[in-house]
Amino acid sequence: MSAEVLxxxxxxxxERIRAGELRSADVFAAYRDRAAADELNAFVWVADDVPAAAAADAPLAxxxxxxxxxxxxxxVPSQAGSKILEDYRPPYTATAVRNLQQGGAPLLGKTNQDEFAMGSSNENSAYGPVRNPWDPTRVPGGSSGGSAAAVAAGLAPWAIGTDTGGSIRQPAALCGIVGMKPTYGAVSRYGMIAFASSxxxxxPLTRDVTDCALLLRHMVGQDPCDSTSVAFxxxxxxxxxxxxxGIRLGVPEELTGEGIEPGVLENFNATLRTCEELGATIEPMRLPHAPHALSAYYIIAPAEASANLARYDGVRYGLRAPEYDDLLSMYTRTRRAGFGAEVKRRIMLGTYALSSGYYDAYYGRAQQVRTKIADDFRAAFAAVDFVVxxxxxxxxxxxxxxxxxxxxxYLNDYCTVPVPLAGLPAISIPSGLSEGLxxxxxxIGGAFSENRILDAAYALEQAIGFDGSSARGIAGPDAPRPGQERRPDGGKG
Amino acid sequence: MIDREQVLHVARLARLELSDAEVERMSGELTGILGHIEKIGELDLDGVCPTSHVVEVTNKLRADEPRPSWPREKILGAAPAVRDDGFEVPSPQA
Known part of the structure; x- marks a missing residue:
């Protein structure tokens, strides 16, 4: 049964469930057993009880x-990969997750991640690093590394993550699956533990483009609890x-040359040839401010994070340092004990960038660069359909x-980081292997062009014919049992 | 160059206690990162409007109607220290 489901x-x-050929309880149990036997450290908590069967007409079945x-x-534990939220069980469920549950997709488990989504390798988790199913000595990417590894290894049928500078697309790429960052505002942020709110x-992180479209359909929507959400x-x-x-693909000089590994560039150029064979035209173009996106991002994101993470003070939830002298030292020691090295680094960077005397030179300028990057994309989409x-x-x-x-x-985010600065949607699809990986x-498309992006990605996916099945061979014992969550530093390496 | 004094100043603003080793490391790392970031200083950005939000939305108003809030015990259940139906903290006057 399991191999057939997998x-x-x-x-x-x-479709099989709706046709009566498969029971949803069996699908759940097959994946629950695999997730519970995860040896990649992709899961930090796995559901125990098989949920009641979804309604017969539930779209996610x-x-x-x-x-x-x-x-x-x-x-259910919601720890954002941080020790400061160890065993935090929230009183409510995020809108995106609730939407999926209402569509008929029950919660399989919670996936490992870089602490507060800060990282590109999943090594910044208080619950241990995640391993890449293609090669367990390598990282899965981050910050949604657990979600990407789980889908790639066949420990989950599909998963969701969050993308701030590339945290869905980069791990999807490194694990050989599909990952999409929607237009800013398309999916409610209510109940997402915040990193950089803007x-x-x-x-979604999924095995193919069709799954990506199906999952996204049931995530989007305006939410009264997130005033920045918009109706799709x-x-x-x-x-x-x-x-x-008739599709014009813009290839930006700035993001397709220097700094890209030769094997990756070779595969990229081969993929462009495939696009041409499918009828697309390739148009060299410029995104003149893209090389500055990383700098702008590493000011804006830490600045917002330094404000968002001020709430972890040992008062209302999460960790409180055991020993302190007064209120101030309770705050400072709680934060010392609860945050990991990268989170501390970003809080320091963000606080510095917002501090008196430096605000204009860093935060102010970064916001201006953000305008220039959005302008670059606007100009690009006047001439091409997508930027690739x-x-x-x-x-x-x-x-x-x-x-x-x-x-x-941080250089891992070089090609992904301009996109969220402009609020645009983008997908990553597997386009082949380099050195076996x-x-x-x-x-990348214009705001709310998800359907057109998905169509283009689908056509290309069929032509590429990527086979990720070998990564689904790995799974074994040594993982949290159903109903149990991992403890901080409980990873293996 | 972010020196030790600046690191300690920023850490105070961020309500973050750092060990001596962390102060030392942070000084070097922040200096290195800012060295890369400072390249945006070379751009001509005169007259460019800053972007703080990417999607065009104006203030959204909702009807001001009373509705139940979270049950007190549910919220207090997540707190590290509770007394008399409230969060317990050391006195700010201490």
Whole structure:
């Protein structure tokens, strides 16, 4: 039964369930058993009880979803990969997760992540690093590394994550799956433990583009609890395009040359040839301010984070330091004990950028650069339909190989970071292997062009014919048992 | 260059206690990161409007109607220290 279920995409499993050929309880149990036997450390909590069968007409048909730890889930640990939220069980469920539950996708488990979504390798989790199913000595990318690894390894049919600077697309690329960051505002942020509020956006991580469209359809929507959410202008459709005739693809000089690993660039160029064979035209273009996106991002995101993370003070929830002298030292010691090195670094960076005397030179200028980046994209979309780049400048790298140099780690976000600064949607699809490891192809579109992006991605996906099945061979014992969550530093490495 | 004094000043603003080793490391790392970031100083940005929000939305108003809030015990249940139906903290006057 398990092997048969595992061979199906989530959409296919849903169809079988609706046709009466498969029971949703069996699909849940098959994945629950695999998730509970996870040896990649992708899950930090796995559901125990098989949920009641979804309604017969439920669009998601009871196919369970893995959810990044930072989504609040009522009564279920929601720790955002941080020790400061150890065993925090929220009183409510995030809108994005609730929407999926209402669509008929029950919670399979909570996935590991970089602490507060700050990282590109999943090595910044208080619950141990996640391993890449293609090569367990390598990282899965981050920050939604647990969600990406779980889907790639067949421990979950599909998953959701969040993307602030690339945290859905980059791990999707490194794990050989599909990941989409929707237009800012398309999915409610209510109940998402905040990192950088003007950039954070939830989205799907799935085995293929069809699953991505189906999951996204049931995530989007305006929410009275998030005043920055907007009504999605149309239904997210099931993609069906077979060709790219008449589609103009812009290839930005700034993001497709220097700094991209040769094997990744080779695969990118081969993928462009495939696009041409499908009828697309390739147009060299410029995004002149894209090389400055990383600088703007690493001011704006830490600045917003330094404000958002002020709430972790040992008063209302989470950790409180055991010993302190007064109120101030309770705050400072709680934060010393509860935050990891990268989170401290970003709080310091953000606080510095917002501090008196430096605000204009850093935060003010970064916001102006943000305008220029959005203008660059606006100009681009007057001439082309999509902008395409490699998703990540490199394939999955070895655990521990970049942890000593923060800027080297930040460079992983080079091609993904301009997109959220402009609030745009983008997808990463697997486009082949380099050195035996997956490479991602990024398609960026104008605001609310998700349907067109999904169509183009679908046509390209069919032509590429990427086979990720070998990554689903790995799974074993040594993981949290159902109903139990991992403790901080409980990982293996 | 972010020196030790600046690190300590920013840490105070951020309500973050750092060990001596962390202060030392932070000084070097922040200096390194800011060295990359400072390249945006070379751009001509005169007259460019700052962007703080990417989607065009104006203030959204809702009807001002009373509705139940969270049950007190549910919220207090997540707190590290509770007394007399409230969050317990050391006295700010201490």
């Amino acid at each position: 061979a199906l995409t989530a959409a296919q499993a849903g 009871g196919v369970p979803v893995a959810v990044k730890d930072l989504f609040c889930t009522e009564g 950039l954070d956006q939830a989205g 202008p149309e239904e997210v459709r099931t993609p069906s395009a077979e060709r790219l005739d 780049t490699p998703t990540s400048p490199n394939v999955a790298f070895g655990l521990g190989s970049k942890t000593d140099d923060p800027w080297a780690m 997956p490479v991602g192809f990024q398609i």
